[in-house]
Amino acid sequence: MYDFAVVGVGPAGARFARRAAAAGYDVVAFEQGTIGTPLACSGHVSTDIWEYIPSGVKPKLLQNQVYGARFHVGGPDSAAYPFFKREAVSNVIDRVELDRTLAECAREAGADIREGHTVVDVDERHDAVDLTVSNAGEAETVRARMVAGCDGPTSRVRRQCGLPEPDEILHGVLAFDPAPDDGDFVDVHLTAPRFFAWRIPRGEAGVEYGLAAPPGASVSELFDRLTEAYGVETEHFCSGAIPIGPPERVTGRRVFLVGDAAAQTKPFTGGGILYGMTAADCAAAAIDPDDPGTLRDYESAWRSELSREIALGRWIRRAYSLPEPVQRLGLRTLSGEIGVHMDRPSSFFSREHLAKLLGR
Numbered sequence: 001m002y003d004f005a006v007v008g009v010g011p012a013g014a015r016f017a018r019r020a021a022a023a024g025y026d027v028v029a030f031e032q033g034t035i036g037t038p039l040a041c042s043g044h045v046s047t048d049i050w051e052y053i054p055s056g057v058k059p060k061l062l063q064n065q066v067y068g069a070r071f072h073v074g075g076p077d078s079a080a081y082p083f084f085k086r087e088a089v090s091n092v093i094d095r096v097e098l099d100r101t102l103a104e105c106a107r108e109a110g111a112d113i114r115e116g117h118t119v120v121d122v123d124e125r126h127d128a129v130d131l132t133v134s135n136a137g138e139a140e141t142v143r144a145r146m147v148a149g150c151d152g153p154t155s156r157v158r159r160q161c162g163l164p165e166p167d168e169i170l171h172g173v174l175a176f177d178p179a180p181d182d183g184d185f186v187d188v189h190l191t192a193p194r195f196f197a198w199r200i201p202r203g204e205a206g207v208e209y210g211l212a213a214p215p216g217a218s219v220s221e222l223f224d225r226l227t228e229a230y231g232v233e234t235e236h237f238c239s240g241a242i243p244i245g246p247p248e249r250v251t252g253r254r255v256f257l258v259g260d261a262a263a264q265t266k267p268f269t270g271g272g273i274l275y276g277m278t279a280a281d282c283a284a285a286a287i288d289p290d291d292p293g294t295l296r297d298y299e300s301a302w303r304s305e306l307s308r309e310i311a312l313g314r315w316i317r318r319a320y321s322l323p324e325p326v327q328r329l330g331l332r333t334l335s336g337e338i339g340v341h342m343d344r345p346s347s348f349f350s351r352e353h354l355a356k357l358l359g360r
Helices: 011-022 047-052 055-061 095-109 156-160 219-230 273-286 294-321 324-334 345-349 351-358
Strands: 002-007 027-031 044-046 062-066 068-072 080-084 090-093 112-115 118-124 129-135 138-149 168-177 185-189 197-201 207-213 235-244 255-257
Touching: 002 011, 002 129, 011 027, 011 095, 011 138, 011 273, 027 095, 044 047, 044 273, 047 090, 047 273, 055 062, 055 095, 062 197, 080 185, 080 324, 090 095, 095 112, 118 138, 118 156, 138 156, 156 255, 168 219, 197 219, 207 219, 273 294, 294 345
Parallel strands: 002 027, 002 138, 027 112, 068 185, 138 255
Antiparallel strands: 044 090, 062 090, 068 080, 118 129, 129 138, 168 207, 168 235, 185 197, 197 207
16 A cells, blocks of 8 residues: 555656655656646746755756736736836746656656556545556556645545535636747736736747637637737647636645645746645645545645635735726836736735835
8 A cells, every 4th residue: 555646747746746755755646648638827937936946957947037917907009007026027938847857856756657547536434545547548546645636626536535626716818929939028908807818928939929818708819819919820829727716725634635636826927837746745745545634734734834825825916907097007107117026915914025116
């Protein structure tokens, strides 16, 4: 019997597998396809990402450095309100290679990473969890003391164990223009209902265009309008769900959720790479596979780390639905040099950022 079985080997699952294996636990992790594919989310992340990755891998992952964002209430021809730093505020990375790198880190730590293995059933018992795992049409039962559900927004682990759903699921789409662009700014358009559209320069990898919106919105039509306004044709169209709002409970008797499965994401961007890996670290530090009571410690730990940022992120997102004149006034007032960290809304109240505001 394994100490931990991990379902899903994205950033959150790979990070937890690595940390648990490094702590001496017997860890197996299942990914239903090939790690890193299909691509379903952007690779625009804060510079904190490098704290989770071996230093020698950075040149392989880094595609572009970003120094700020231009916000638009309308399309690309509308007025732009720039927010920027003098140093890089974020990086654009190879998202597929990120997953592969993190999985390899887990393997090197001793985790058994199995690609092409689909978990089709989860049976949570009082003393263990039985997983039915399919590989090339053959099914086997794998038993573990604890199971980490890191299997994304539509988590099978979450559903089969009766854990609550996220508050909301958005529909996100993105695609790429192959023309190289090493620009310093991303563009954000407040044109999608209750969320936004974006343009991200990815260096030699081209330009990423994308948007997200609540179910029911015509996402494909909105995306076509975006690319038509920029006068580009895109390729490699990707689509996926974005969970917003963690449920009141992400743990069961011997199952716990991490990352998108737990909706540990930023409400104002939908990004979850750093939040998911932060929660994975909390899980690895708190959970003893022989003691189900430690799942409560995980709940407390990750919420202590992230709940304030998530709550403030909800308030930021509400601004996306304000009347356009109010949006323009707010953007005009706040634009300029900033001292804000893109993963921590609380940094808006930091001494650094307040100094920037008062010094204008």
